[in-house]
Amino acid sequence: MSKATDTPQLVVRPRRVRRVAAIAAVAIVAVFGVVAALLRNTPTGVYFRVSDQVAMVGVGLLIAVGVLSLARPRLRAGAQGVEVRNILETKRVPWDLVLGVTFPEGAPWARLELPDDEYVAVMAIQAADGEHAVRAMRELRRLYRAATGGDD
Structure with a gap:
């Protein structure tokens, strides 16, 4: 064709998978964003930089794109x-x-x-x-x- x-x-x-994928992608980005924001205040003694926080958000975005591909x-x-x-x-x-x-x-x-x-x-x-x-x-x-x- x-x-x-x-x-x-x-x-x-x-229909259903598109709705579920959109909701899941938003939730994943939100969770990774919260984790990135809280990453600096960890009692483990590890020092996280801003670049680590940006990378965490980037990983969340990549996973969200993968989930959204299910709606393709x-x-x-x-x-x-x-x-x-x-x-x-x-x-x-x-x-x-x-x-x-x-x-x-x-x-x-x-x-x-x-x-x-x-x-x-x-x-x-x-x-x-x-x-x-x-x-x-x-x-x-x-x-x-x-x-x-x-x-x-």
């Missing part, structure tokens, strides 16, 4: 195919390579079934999102059927 030729008809992002997944589907962005990578898959759109029993997220027993995890459609995930799967399957003429 190229961005220039295919306008997405469906865009899905997870997105699915964009159009007439030409599907673009799946998970935490670390983005894959574009044309509909003619998709054999099915499934949500296996007990799985945390949906997946696109590909030839040779391969699949692409669709972390944007998560079981934790309940009805939001059900609506997204219905729409994704509708697009799949319209593009391939197949039944899922």
Whole structure:
């Protein structure tokens, strides 16, 4: 699916993990900020400098960015195919390579079934999102059927 030729008809992002990640990131930065502020007044005899405090806040920010990356997944589907962005990578898959759109029993997220027993995890459609995930799967399957003429 190229961005220039295919306008997405469906865009899905997870809901619950985005809220939890945002709250956790703020909490992590706050905790590391408080620890950094209190770092100078320690009875251990160790002398902490301002650079140590800045480093502590920096570590908190890095951890918060890592937590926020969990909110990165997105699915964009159009007439030409599907673009799946998970935490670390983005894959574009044309509909003619998709054999099915499934949500296996007990799985945390949906997946696109590909030839040779391969699949692409669709972390944007998560079981934790309940009805939001059900609506997204219905729409994704509708697009799949319209593009391939197949039944899922």
